[in-house]
Amino acid sequence: MVSSKNVVFDVVGTLISYDHLFEAIDARLGPRLREAGIQPKLLGCCWIETAEREYTYLSLSNRYVSFLECMNALFYRMLHYSGISEPRKFCTKEDVEYLMAEWRKLDLRPGAAECVSKLREAGFTVWCFTAGDLERVGGYFKRAGVDMPAANLLSCDTQGKAKPIPEAYKPILEKFADGEGRPWFAAAHMWDVSTARTIGFKGAYTTILEAEPLHEIFGDMDVVAPSLPEMADAIIAAEG
Template identity: 65%
Template sequence: MSSSKNVVFDIVGTLVCYDYLYDAIDRRLGDRLRAEGIKPYLLGQMWMETAEREYTNLSISGRYQPYGTVFEALFYRILFMGGIKEPREFASPADLEYIMSEYTGLTIRPGAAECVQKLRDAGFTVWAFTAGDLTRVGGYFAKAGVHMPAENLLSCDSAGVGKPDLAAYKPLLDRLMAENEGKKPWFAAAHMWDVSAARTAGFKGAYCTVLENEPLQQLFGDMDVIDDTLPGMADKIIASQAS
């Protein structure tokens, strides 16, 4: 089946990177964490990954909660799981408030703006589909000067079904296929679990290794496009469309 000129992007982790948040953890708790033998970056990664798991678990069990709510609620549990025996003595509510406020400051990943522009210049319509809230995620684009029309920015919060539940992808997939004579849209992400689920749901899949490095195709299956950079991924989507 041929593909349409629509590309749906995951946002946080793909076009937006986590480094600013991890740096905020380091600024606020770094010395305390290192005294306990804990790397701030690794704690941040553990926190993010655990939040994604619990967000998904709540969604598939019919108890959806917004991702940011889940992420914030897990803070003290993550400290405990990281080896801090008395998390609420180790870190204050003000520490958590600071880190959460900095969460809104995440930055566009290098190459992300070029990737989006390449696709638009080639005639593609770019969509954004996030597990985050629209205000926060829309702010990332606005701060970076990357135009993202409000009507093209979508959140799992709207339907209360989280990725990678196949039902999360289906409404947008059905809409874009109906509007484009049954042609498959693309889904692009730096999370292999995300793009592989979207591909299972019916999208064409484009994966960038910039976040995870290892595609692990033995677990997640093949992709239509894989590249190590976001602009390179865009080039391959464009070339695939032309072939």
């Protein structure tokens, strides 16, 4: 029996924070980076954003490669973009392996557990749809002590189509075809939730990551909130 109230969350960047990766870059390479005029957090942001782009472009050209593979391969290119003339002399293979291992240890964003709890108490079933591999993403919730059933964790890897390709969301939406009402998609990435909204989801966006919704580019949203718990409250209120 499909629940009549469902919320599908993006995971990494929304419920899970990037901060641990930025701290790991700083701890491992900080002095070297600053000497070269590179801010560790900015390098980390560029690394994530570029990995998301290349991952999506490969999927669009029918050459799907997992996000983790893309991210691992791109680090030296990020150093090149940052002005390092010989990236592979600047840091070692072991440095990159260390950072990729720390990517597996990201932490739950403040307010995420409360957000999930509020929705469940209000009768919503919580789902997750990620570009990440299910083992890693499931580990984030397990380490944080948040129960997230394996059956409710869904990955782009399963069908080999990256978000935000509209077809990537359709099998998820079809899960709720027999239920009452429209399901919600919730994210801190406007490109993600706005695309889900175009194929039939209601959209809930939190500005906790990007700060500016940029409605003039991405369009309107059913819910916009400054934090995850406030986003949960707004979804609950919108359902009456």
